[in-house]
Amino acid sequence: MLLFILGILCGIYGTVVIFMAGFLELQNYIWYVFAFVFFALGKLIKLYLNKRIPLWSVVSVCTLATLGILIFVITVVVIRLSVPKDDKKSLDFLVILGAKTDFDKKESDCIYRLEKAIDYINENPDTIIVISGGMQKNGKIESLEMADYLIERGIDRDNILVEVESHNTRENLIYSKALMDKYNEEMKINTDFIIRNDIGPVEVVEARPETIGILTNDFHIFRAMQVAKKLGYTQVSPISAKSGNILYLHMLVRETFAILKYKFLGYI
Structure with missing residues (x-):
């Protein structure tokens, strides 16, 4: 029975x-x-x-x-x-992992991530946002739609970096890392300067490691962090967004299968 x-x-x-x-x-x-x-x-x-x-x-x-x-x-x-109890403040980068842009749905994982990002940036305005996500089945690009959502709600477009090639969690983190590395290299070229003294020219660069936050829904934090560490992310911190109450059990089941898959493939 x-x-x-x-x-x-x-x-x-x-x-x-x-x-x-x-x-x-x-x-x-x-x-x-x-x-x-x-x-x-x-x-x-x-x-x-x-x-x-x-x-x-x-x-x-x-x-x-x-x-x-x-x-x-x-x-x-x-x-x-x-799932972290508190968010790490003043990060250099905040990577928002891609999600289906179902903005019309009552419980949208994507909206939860973006609203969390808005709250974080309002408290930490110097943090650079990196949005990750490629083309969806409807032909629209996740990260561009997510960027538009943030810009419409007051986030400075100059504070946003976008990658458009990834289609899963691992690719999100691979392409986001490449984008951040490129950004850092360009900033280094623009900000390096030379001190000249009696000894000779000395190049001055900042050697401090970049701090990175990975923002995703709470059920997704574990897998995202494990993949990031496997890919060589350092100084990385989880930033957790909430998830829908009704679909939470469903997402946990999906995530269990995803974790087992990633473990089998050696991604974590």
Whole structure:
């Protein structure tokens, strides 16, 4: 009976997710898969009780299901522990990771990130914003739309750097790092100066490491930070934006699969 109820709940939640997050993304249908699994488990147990299948088949399926739930619970704990309690102030750069620009949706991860960026820049106006994100399925470029959103709300366009090539978290960070390195090199060329004295010319440059913040939603912080460190980011700090209440569980499930994928591919 419990498994049947869990299956019904997964089906209902899956329907809510599809209506809120979109019909075209296959990953939004994962809750229907979970519903089927719970119904199948219930059916297997019933068949065993009727002595139509052996015990080992039920134990095997239940063990796999329990292992999956355990992995999910551990991952959620790790994700929650990675969310910072406070934001590091006066960063040199604030990298906003790309997100689907669904500005018309009630719970938009993208809007949560951008509103957090506005709050941060209002408190730390000298921080340079780096927006990352390439072309979406609708032909629009994430980072440009995100930049327009910030500019319309009063952020100085001269304070924004944009990269338009990336399509996932790892690429966001790769291309953002390249953009920041290019910016630093150009600034170094423009600001280097020479001191001349009796000893001879001495070139003066700033050797202090650049401090970088990575801004994304709370459920995404752990993976983003792990990828950044793997790519050689130093002096990097997480800046956490909130996420929607209704879709939060769905995003945690998606993120669990994403973390496992990135671990398998060696990205973290």
